[in-house]
Amino acid sequence: MTARVIETDVCIVGSGITAAMVAEKLADERNVRVVVVEAGDDMPPLQDWYRLRRRFLDYGESPWPSDHLDDAAVEGIQSRSMCVGGLAMHWGGVTPRFSPEDFQLKSTSGVGDDWPITYDDLDPFYQEAEERMGVSGEQGPADIDPRGKPFPLPKLPLSYNLEKLHAWVTAAGIPMWSQPSAKNSVPYRGRSACCRNDTCTPICPVGAKYSPDATWRALRTGRRVTLLTRTLVRRLIPAPDSDRIEVAQAYSRERPSDEITIRARTFVVAGGYVWSAHLLLLSRSSRFPEGLANRSGLVGKYLTGHRNVSGFVALPIKLYPGLNGQHSLVSKQFMRRPRYDRYLRHDLRVWESAVDKGPRLRNDAGALMLGDAIMDDWRQRTETGTARVRCYYDVIPARESELTLDSTRRNAHGDPLPKLSWRDAEVSRDLRGWTEERIRALFETLARAGNGRVIRTASDSFQDHPAGGCRMGRDASTGVVDSWGRAFEHRNLFVVGAPTMVSGSCANATLTFCALSLRSAAEIGKEFPTKRMGDGRRET
Amino acid sequence: MLSRRTFVSWLSGLGAALGLGVRARSGDAKGLDAVVPEQAATLDRTMVTRLAEAVLPGELGDAGVSRVSRAFTQWVAEYRKGVELVHPYGSSNLRQTGESPAGRWRAQFAALDSEARRKHRRGFGALTREQRRELVTAAMSADRINRMPEPLDANHVAMALVSWYFATPEATDLCYQARIGRNQCRPLVNAPRQPLPLANGRRQTGDSVS
Numbered sequence: 001m002t003a004r005v006i007e008t009d010v011c012i013v014g015s016g017i018t019a020a021m022v023a024e025k026l027a028d029e030r031n032v033r034v035v036v037v038e039a040g041d042d043m044p045p046l047q048d049w050y051r052l053r054r055r056f057l058d059y060g061e062s063p064w065p066s067d068h069l070d071d072a073a074v075e076g077i078q079s080r081s082m083c084v085g086g087l088a089m090h091w092g093g094v095t096p097r098f099s100p101e102d103f104q105l106k107s108t109s110g111v112g113d114d115w116p117i118t119y120d121d122l123d124p125f126y127q128e129a130e131e132r133m134g135v136s137g138e139q140g141p142a143d144i145d146p147r148g149k150p151f152p153l154p155k156l157p158l159s160y161n162l163e164k165l166h167a168w169v170t171a172a173g174i175p176m177w178s179q180p181s182a183k184n185s186v187p188y189r190g191r192s193a194c195c196r197n198d199t200c201t202p203i204c205p206v207g208a209k210y211s212p213d214a215t216w217r218a219l220r221t222g223r224r225v226t227l228l229t230r231t232l233v234r235r236l237i238p239a240p241d242s243d244r245i246e247v248a249q250a251y252s253r254e255r256p257s258d259e260i261t262i263r264a265r266t267f268v269v270a271g272g273y274v275w276s277a278h279l280l281l282l283s284r285s286s287r288f289p290e291g292l293a294n295r296s297g298l299v300g301k302y303l304t305g306h307r308n309v310s311g312f313v314a315l316p317i318k319l320y321p322g323l324n325g326q327h328s329l330v331s332k333q334f335m336r337r338p339r340y341d342r343y344l345r346h347d348l349r350v351w352e353s354a355v356d357k358g359p360r361l362r363n364d365a366g367a368l369m370l371g372d373a374i375m376d377d378w379r380q381r382t383e384t385g386t387a388r389v390r391c392y393y394d395v396i397p398a399r400e401s402e403l404t405l406d407s408t409r410r411n412a413h414g415d416p417l418p419k420l421s422w423r424d425a426e427v428s429r430d431l432r433g434w435t436e437e438r439i440r441a442l443f444e445t446l447a448r449a450g451n452g453r454v455i456r457t458a459s460d461s462f463q464d465h466p467a468g469g470c471r472m473g474r475d476a477s478t479g480v481v482d483s484w485g486r487a488f489e490h491r492n493l494f495v496v497g498a499p500t501m502v503s504g505s506c507a508n509a510t511l512t513f514c515a516l517s518l519r520s521a522a523e524i525g526k527e528f529p530t531k532r533m534g535d536g537r538r539e540t
Numbered sequence: 541m542l543s544r545r546t547f548v549s550w551l552s553g554l555g556a557a558l559g560l561g562v563r564a565r566s567g568d569a570k571g572l573d574a575v576v577p578e579q580a581a582t583l584d585r586t587m588v589t590r591l592a593e594a595v596l597p598g599e600l601g602d603a604g605v606s607r608v609s610r611a612f613t614q615w616v617a618e619y620r621k622g623v624e625l626v627h628p629y630g631s632s633n634l635r636q637t638g639e640s641p642a643g644r645w646r647a648q649f650a651a652l653d654s655e656a657r658r659k660h661r662r663g664f665g666a667l668t669r670e671q672r673r674e675l676v677t678a679a680m681s682a683d684r685i686n687r688m689p690e691p692l693d694a695n696h697v698a699m700a701l702v703s704w705y706f707a708t709p710e711a712t713d714l715c716y717q718a719r720i721g722r723n724q725c726r727p728l729v730n731a732p733r734q735p736l737p738l739a740n741g742r743r744q745t746g747d748s749v750s
Contacts, residue, residue: 055623057723058615059637059692062626073632080627080634090629159731185728195725202626206725320735322712322722359706359715361699362686368677374706375597378715462630 004260008035008226009528011248011264013233013279015040016086017510018497018517019270020212021132025521027224032528034225035262036216037250039232040083041066043213050205053197063203064089071411076420077462078274084229085212086272088510092201092326093182093209095135095511097126099335100146101345102505105396111343111427112396115502116474116483122515123148125522129514130180133210134188137180144175144336154185156194159323161352165387166329168315169350172449176329176350182210182511190218200326230254234413236267236283236292238490245292245493251413266524269470269495270517273303276499277403277469278418280480293470293487293495298480300403302471303422304504305463307432309439310390312355315452319385321354334391334442335506343427344435346393347507348442353388356455357381386455389446391439392506395463398423403469422463465509470499485520496520581642582617585609587649588701590665594672595702599714608705615704616642619692645697652679713738 010026012019015038026032043064044052052063067089068080081087100119105112127149130137137151155178158166162178169176183194183204194208207214219225230253239246248262269276277300281291291299329350359378363369369377406419424432436459447454473479476488485500487493497513500520505512589609596605623637649664655675656664664672676698683695688707694700705711709722718735 056626059619059623060625061620061637062624065624068627068634077630078632079629080632157728157731160734163732194728196728196731197725198723201629320716320718320720322709322720323735324731325722359688359711360686361688361702368681370595370673370677370702371597372599374702375599375711375715378706382715464630 004258006035006260006262008262008264009033010035010266010268010524011262012036012268012270013236013248014038014086014270014272014275015084015212015216015227015229016270016272016497017088017091017212018272018513019086019268020215021129021514021517022268022270022496022521022524023219023225024132024215025128025518026525026528027219029531030525030528031531032525035264036225036227037231037233037248037262038084038227038229039069039072039253040081040229042084042229043067043089046207046213049203049207053199053203053205056203057199069411072417073409074274074418074420075406075409076418076422077466078418078420082275084216084227088212090202091211091510092508093204094328094508095130095133095137095180095182096330096332096347096507097145097147097180097515098505098507098509098512099144099332099345101336102503105394105503109343109345111394112425112503113478116472116479117519119146121483122512122519125515125518126511128518129511130182132215132518133182133511133514134184134191135180135182135511136178136185136194138178140177140330140332141175144332145177151180153188156181156183156185156324156327158329159327159352161319161321161323161385162327162329162350164317164319164385165315165350165352168317168387168450169329169331169446172446174331174348174446175333176331176348179328179330179349180511181327184208189214196324198322198325228260231260232413233262233279234282234415236269236279236493237285238287238292243490245490256412266492266494266527268520268524269493269499270497271499273466273469273498274403274418274420276495278405280470280495281403281405282415293480293489293493295489296476296478296480298399298471298473298478300469301399301401302397302468302502303401303403303420303463303466304395304397304468304501305422305466305509306392306395306504306506307460307463308390308392309436309443309457309459310388311440311443311457312353312455313387313389313443313447313450313452314356314455315385315387315447315450317385317450318383319352321352321357321385323352325352327351332507340438342434343431344393344438345506346391346435346439349390351388351390353386355386355388357386387452389443391442392464392508393435393439394428394503394506396425396428396503397468398425401468463504465498465504467498467501467504467509467513470495471502472500473502483519484523485516486523494520494524581619581640583613583642583645583697584649585613586665587653588613590672591649591652591676591698591701592705593669594676595698596705597714608710612701612704616640616645641692641694641697641700645700648679648697652676655679 009032055061056063067083103115106114131152136153136156138155192206200209231250233248233250235249237247245267250260280299284291331348334346401423403418405416409417470480485494485496496517592605592609619640625635653664688703691700691704720735
């Protein structure tokens with residue numbers, strides 16, 4: 001065994017979207033050495049993406065075939081992604097903000113817990129995240145869509161289909177607008193504009209959708225950070241005489257017998273909702289038998305997210321599915337205004353759809369069709385259209401919604417793998433049936449407003465945009481980290497992004513992960529000198 | 541429009557429904573550069589064209605049928621086994637593509653030819669369009685499905701060709717008689733406009749089918 005020692009100012013564990021935000025902000029604003037440690041591989045370069053997308057469309061092949069580690073499977077629902085860029089190499093680029101109510105659920109609605117920050121605290125960091133990624137957006141009605149400054153990019157235009165659907169929902173009395181998205185409506189920061197290739201998930205072939213590889217490419221080209229790939233951090237080790245973290249103990253996947261010791265002034269855990277809590281638990285020792293930052297026993301607890309109810313509505317409107325199918329209308333009306341005595345918050349999105357409008361093999365009489373008969377039948381059925389509707393709704397997490405170490409399943413190093421168990425708080429368990437019933441009733445109301453009918457609805461038991469596990473709190477009894485992501489027990493240890501969330505809201509959460517990370521980066525940066533003109537500072 | 545999770549699950553499930561063309565992952569999946577098309581896994585283009593004439597819309601015309609047949613044959617030839625499929629959002633499952641369907645489909649062509657000789661004393665390719673369609677209909681009728689299967693899932697090569705063609709952006713444009721151009725690079729500024737009608741009811745020469 002040989003040992004390699006790396007000395008740096010800041011060590012970031014993970015290279016997903018929140019790590020990219022932290023690294024870029026530090027590199028832009030501070031004179032600081034940053035080492036980023038990623039267990040997975042680099043992803044293919046942009047020039048290969050059209051070819052990879054073609055294989056995906058033709059055969060369903062993954063455009064990111066080496067985006068995970070074989071020995072890092074998790075029991076419980078988990079998206080497989082451990083690579084440079086993380087899960088945001090797959091994301092859809094949808095970037096709504098949370099609502100002010102999300103941060104004060106207990107105070108305003110009597111459910112869940114308040115966050116130790118308010119929407120106003122996060123507003124400037126939302127803005128910064130939108131500017132760094134390039135968010136194209138439309139201002140919704142100010143009373144339900146508050147924001148301090150305009151979106152950095154013009155909105156993605158509504159397609160012909162969405163314009164038609166917008167008229168429909170407007171007739172139903174619901175304000176909806178173009179979904180804010182980290183997709184360039186105009187060229188931005190060296191990336192091209194969206195040209196409606198419509199495969200945002202899983203791959204935008206032109207790089208118009210923001211993905212973290214763009215940030216890493218720029219930072220590495222400018223030698224502004226050091227990014228170690230294929231290097232797994234197994235433990236964070238405190239100094240023998242204090243609670244400060246002294247070392248990240250890592251191993252190269254190329255030479256597993258060679259230990260890499262990374263010494264830093266500040267450690268940032270940016271491993272998402274699974275691997276962040278996992279690393280803290282794995283770092284247990286005789287001094288910290290329950291793991292790091294875990295005297296409260298809260299590491300791994302309060303995993304959160306949101307469920308959804310979706311449906312399809314047949315409408316007497318001629319639509320042309322395929323104009324820009326991954327773009328949608330959005331409304332935050334139901335995230336803000338309580339309509340019932342019981343607790344209910346949800347978003348609402350509307351897309352074009354081809355459901356029930358595709359070609360089929362048998363006619364209504366059950367006879368097999370071929371050639372012209374299929375086409376004639378298809379044409380006749382496409383004189384009217386279908387809309388897809390979906391609401392994410394709040395799920396308040398129980399403390400027992402948790403990540404634990406699974407002693408029965410281990411990785412190649414012999415470390416126990418994570419095990420995920422999702423549990424709703426009692427209030428959400430009690431409200432689940434009623435909540436889904438109210439959302440289905442909303443779909444029926446919408447359908448009636450357009451002289452349409454609901455074709456079908458479905459509820460998803462999966463909790464989307466999972467988060468939590470290292471929740472922020474006002475003190476060590478209520479959280480693992482403070483509102484800046486700083487561990488209460490280890491002053492030079494930060495956890496950033498998704499794991500720090502107190503609750504998962506009822507909207508896509510990635511922008512909030514990024515805003516929280518940038519807020520953490522602002523605090524981390526205070527320990528390092530500010531860059532002055534001539535220091536290579538780059539305005540965003 | 542399916543949900544992201546459902547959409548990706550659906551794509552990743554290509555071939556899974558009937559257990560064809562997909563296998564659970566074992567060992568390293570192949571990357572883009574590591575796999576070469578299996579040249580042995582090809583179909584007879586002439587036979588594909590004769591089949592296409594019988595099962596695709598007549599409004600494609602001879603040139604259109606020829607173009608679709610060429611593209612379908614190429615699609616089969618460029619299939620690769622042992623490649624990782626896109627994995628669903630929110631799932632730990634990993635799967636790879638399985639065996640090429642070409643061998644199975646070649647055998648079905650041979651069966652069609654054999655049946656043609658038994659019934660009409662001529663090979664499948666020499667039959668009239670109506671005779672070919674009659675044989676194909678008989679071969680497909682046992683399959684009671686209503687929805688178009690994923691082409692790789694199709695029990696019969698005729699079903700595969702039909703479902704493959706009708707899933708193309710070209711077929712969508714032909715159905716709607718409009719230049720929608722699904723999954724193609726199109727100016728964002730044109731998104732709000734109603735798609736232009738097809739010229740003469742056909743897509744422009746040179747447009748790709750896939």
